[in-house]
Amino acid sequence: xxxxxxxxxxxxxxxxxxxxxxxMTLATATGRPKxxxxxxxxxxxxxxxxxxxxxxxxxxxxxxxxxxxxxRSTDNAALQPPSAEHWLGTTKLGNDMLAQLAIGxxxxxxxxxxxxxxxxxxxxxxxxxxxxxxxxxxxxLALITNVMIVIPGLPLVMVIASFVPQRSxxxxxxxxxxxxxxxxxxVLRLQTRSLRTRDYVSAAKVxxxxxxxxxxxxxxxxxxxxxxxxxxxAIIFAILGEAGLSxxxxxxxxSITWGTILNDAQSGQALGRGAWWWxxxxxxxxxxxxxxxxxxxxxxxxxxxxxxxxxxxxxxRVRRAAKTKGVAA
Numbered sequence: 001x002x003x004x005x006x007x008x009x010x011x012x013x014x015x016x017x018x019x020x021x022x023x024m025t026l027a028t029a030t031g032r033p034k035x036x037x038x039x040x041x042x043x044x045x046x047x048x049x050x051x052x053x054x055x056x057x058x059x060x061x062x063x064x065x066x067x068x069x070x071x072r073s074t075d076n077a078a079l080q081p082p083s084a085e086h087w088l089g090t091t092k093l094g095n096d097m098l099a100q101l102a103i104g105x106x107x108x109x110x111x112x113x114x115x116x117x118x119x120x121x122x123x124x125x126x127x128x129x130x131x132x133x134x135x136x137x138x139x140x141l142a143l144i145t146n147v148m149i150v151i152p153g154l155p156l157v158m159v160i161a162s163f164v165p166q167r168s169x170x171x172x173x174x175x176x177x178x179x180x181x182x183x184x185x186x187v188l189r190l191q192t193r194s195l196r197t198r199d200y201v202s203a204a205k206v207x208x209x210x211x212x213x214x215x216x217x218x219x220x221x222x223x224x225x226x227x228x229x230x231x232x233x234a235i236i237f238a239i240l241g242e243a244g245l246s247x248x249x250x251x252x253x254x255s256i257t258w259g260t261i262l263n264d265a266q267s268g269q270a271l272g273r274g275a276w277w278w279x280x281x282x283x284x285x286x287x288x289x290x291x292x293x294x295x296x297x298x299x300x301x302x303x304x305x306x307x308x309x310x311x312x313x314x315x316x317r318v319r320r321a322a323k324t325k326g327v328a329a
Contacts, residue, residue, distance in 0.1 A: 047299035053292030057285065061105035068099035071256055079275050089277035092268040100261055101281050107257035108239050108286070111173045115238030118177025119184065120231045127185035128223070131192025132215055142189065148182035154241060161250040169252040172245065176238045184230040191226060195219050229300045232293045243286055258282040 076094040080086055088097035130141035157175050161167060195201060196219070204214045239258075245251040246259025247266065265271075265279035 044299045044302065046295040046302075050292040050295030050297075050299065053288055054296065057105060057289050057292070058109065061102060061109055064098070064102035065106070068102055069096050071095060071099035071103045073099075079273060079278075081275075082277050088281055089275070091264065091278055092270075092275075097277055097281060100256055101258075101285065103256045104258045104261050104282060105285065107169055107252070107255045108242065108259070108289075111169050111176070111242045111252075111257065112235040112239040114170070114173035115177040115180065115241075116231050116234035118174060119181040119234040119238075120227060122178065122181035123184040123188055123230060124227075125185075126181070127188030128192050128215060128219065130185075131189040132196050132211065132219065134193075134196070138189075145182050145185045145189070148179075149186065151179075153179040154244065157241065157245060158248070158250055161245060166254065167250070167252050169242075169255040169257065172242055172252050173238065176241050177234075180234055180237050180241075184234065187230070188223065188226065191223060192219060195222055225300055225304045229297050229304070232297045232300070236290050236293050236297075239286065239289065258286050 072095060074094040076086065076090045076096060078090060078092055078094045080090040082089045086096055086098065088101060090096055091100070126141050126145050130138040130145070133141075156179055160175050161172070164171065201214060201218050204218050209217075242251055242257060243259035243262065246257060246263050249263060251257065251259045251263065253260075259282075261282045262279055265275070265282075268275075268278070270276075270278040
């Protein structure tokens with residue numbers, strides 16, 4: 001036997017290398033690790049599809065009225081099916097359906113955006129302010145929010161609309177806006193209460209920053225994805241609410257929207273007359289716009305909650321691991 005002594009460095013080198021490779025060793029072997037991967041979605045089919053649908057309908061509402069006839073013109077033959085002259089046919093009064101659909105898109109979009117803007121402003125006032133201020137001021141604002149939550153929105157809108165004989169789209173949008181903000185305000189209040197205890201917010205307060213600047217600079221940027229999602233949901237609710245009110249005869253009676261077209265088709269017995277071109281196009285447009293906004297909303301939810309975004313990859317990894325384990329067994 002040799003009395004040669006091994007140095008500590010030689011002992012380390014001669015250790016067996018049967019240990020499994022760690023994440024760090026794999027990253028070192030394959031190159032520089034990619035930082036930030038998985039923090040934001042690289043691509044989102046939901047967002048792209050929803051954005052294409054919403055932009056297409058918006059461009060249709062802006063451009064199509066310049067290339068169509070007067071939507072209230074009655075010079076055409078009544079109940080004509082789609083043809084080269086009238087691409088979507090005519091109504092009972094001889095109105096061109098393509099022209100009405102284009103003007104109706106403008107009316108429905110204006111109602112949705114206006115009502116959504118009113119709802120999000122009220123949500124900010126009663127949600128963010130209540131969550132940041134705390135104390136008796138939060139209790140007072142939260143009480144108003146809770147009262148509005150338990151009041152059924154659509155029946156209240158129907159009651160208000162029934163007492164106003166002359167209803168413009170602005171009035172309908174205002175009524176829909178003031179009856180649809182409470183749920184978003186409740187969510188924003190809880191999120192703001194969580195954010196006001198963060199270290200950077202406390203540091204801004206200690207530095208002597210005013211409450212308005214703390215809310216605007218420190219808290220609002222963290223609420224932007226949530227605010228965007230709430231705004232899109234308010235638009236969807238307003239468009240569907242206006243369509244339902246108009247179908248019941250309680251919508252705007254001085255403007256053309258997709259809902260008023262459906263109401264005219266119902267009162268004109270379009271289904272019984274077989275005039276599918278009178279009620280199918282506005283229904284399809286409402287469905288497509290709602291689907292587009294919902295897809296964008298789902299994509300934003302995945303940005304807010306990484307668990308939703310990473311769930312498909314996690315499920316695939318579990319299935320792959322189970323399959324590999326089964327083959328090895």
